[in-house]
Amino acid sequence: MAREIAKDLEADDAAELREFAAGGEGPSEAAPAFEKKLREKLWRLLRRQPTADAGDPELD
Amino acid sequence: MSEPSSVTAVPVSTSSEPVAPSRAEAPARRTKERPNRRSAAPWDDDAEMVRQILAGSRKHFDQLYDAYFPRVYRFALKRLRDPGEAEDVTQEVFVTVFRALQTFQGDSSLLVWIFGITRNKVNRRFRRPRPRMESIDDEALEIPNEEAATDNIVDARRILDRCQHAIENQLTPLQRRIFHLKHLRRQSIRTIAGSLGKSEDAIKANLYRMRRAIAAAAPGLEQLLDA
Numbered sequence: 001m002a003r004e005i006a007k008d009l010e011a012d013d014a015a016e017l018r019e020f021a022a023g024g025e026g027p028s029e030a031a032p033a034f035e036k037k038l039r040e041k042l043w044r045l046l047r048r049q050p051t052a053d054a055g056d057p058e059l060d
Numbered sequence: 061m062s063e064p065s066s067v068t069a070v071p072v073s074t075s076s077e078p079v080a081p082s083r084a085e086a087p088a089r090r091t092k093e094r095p096n097r098r099s100a101a102p103w104d105d106d107a108e109m110v111r112q113i114l115a116g117s118r119k120h121f122d123q124l125y126d127a128y129f130p131r132v133y134r135f136a137l138k139r140l141r142d143p144g145e146a147e148d149v150t151q152e153v154f155v156t157v158f159r160a161l162q163t164f165q166g167d168s169s170l171l172v173w174i175f176g177i178t179r180n181k182v183n184r185r186f187r188r189p190r191p192r193m194e195s196i197d198d199e200a201l202e203i204p205n206e207e208a209a210t211d212n213i214v215d216a217r218r219i220l221d222r223c224q225h226a227i228e229n230q231l232t233p234l235q236r237r238i239f240h241l242k243h244l245r246r247q248s249i250r251t252i253a254g255s256l257g258k259s260e261d262a263i264k265a266n267l268y269r270m271r272r273a274i275a276a277a278a279p280g281l282e283q284l285l286d287a
Contacts, residue, residue, distance in 0.1 A: 016175075017171075017172070017175050020175045020179075021171055021175075023130050023134060030147065030150070031143070034147050038150065039129075042121075042158055
């Protein structure tokens with residue numbers, strides 16, 4: 001029983017990864033304004049981040 | 061962008077921490093031997109892509125963002141069914157990814173790494189109690205009982221809608237049949253197994269998967285049923 005469940009869960013993982021890789025099947029795209037705004041925020045975060053754990057209050 | 065045809069089961073971290081792929085992960089080593097085969101991304105080498113981004117290449121940053129933004133957002137939206145929550149998760153995922161990018165060694169693919177972070181962030185949303193608006197305004201704190209009751213009804217309807225959607229969209233036809241026999245006809249697992257020509261273990265495993273899927277899609281359902 002446990003082995004069967006473990007097998008099922010493994011299959012679930014693979015199915016989710018396949019779905020993720022394929023781009024998902026969401027009913028709609030994100031708002032373009034959000035996509036653009038997040039892109040610029042992330043770029044700023046990346047550029048001013050000297051270390052991996054630098055924070056960005058604007059994004060929190 | 062083509063869908064990878066050979067994605068197999070991979071171990072995915074259950075932690076939401078931005079853990080870079082471990083050298084101990086066998087599938088990760090296979091990915092390094094065949095750069096980016098599973099990533100379906102328009103570049104050949106994840107490690108080189110990361111190096112370029114860390115070196116300040118806006119072009120490479122845009123490429124990574126363009127490749128993964130839709131995946132992260134759609135994955136989150138499909139599960140959370142709320143554009144606002146999907147946006148929150150998308151932001152959390154990318155902040156985590158870029159904060160941890162320096163630790164990326166290329167031992168596994170970016171696809172698997174970002175997928176793991178995304179799934180953990182989504183799962184954390186399901187586990188987290190629904191935030192309640194609070195105010196220091198005394199008047200706002202005095203919520204009439206009728207309004208509180210209405211809130212509870214709205215919450216319950218929302219949870220049941222999600223439950224219904226999960227049953228209709230996430231269960232296989234066989235699982236829906238099992239669900240019907242078990243929960244509406246109140247049949248025993250042995251009876252269901254006999255009528256469907258399956259083993260009792262197979263029925264139990266399917267029931268477990270259904271509970272998991274429904275609980276993930278309808279957070280708060282158990283508390284609602286216990287109330």
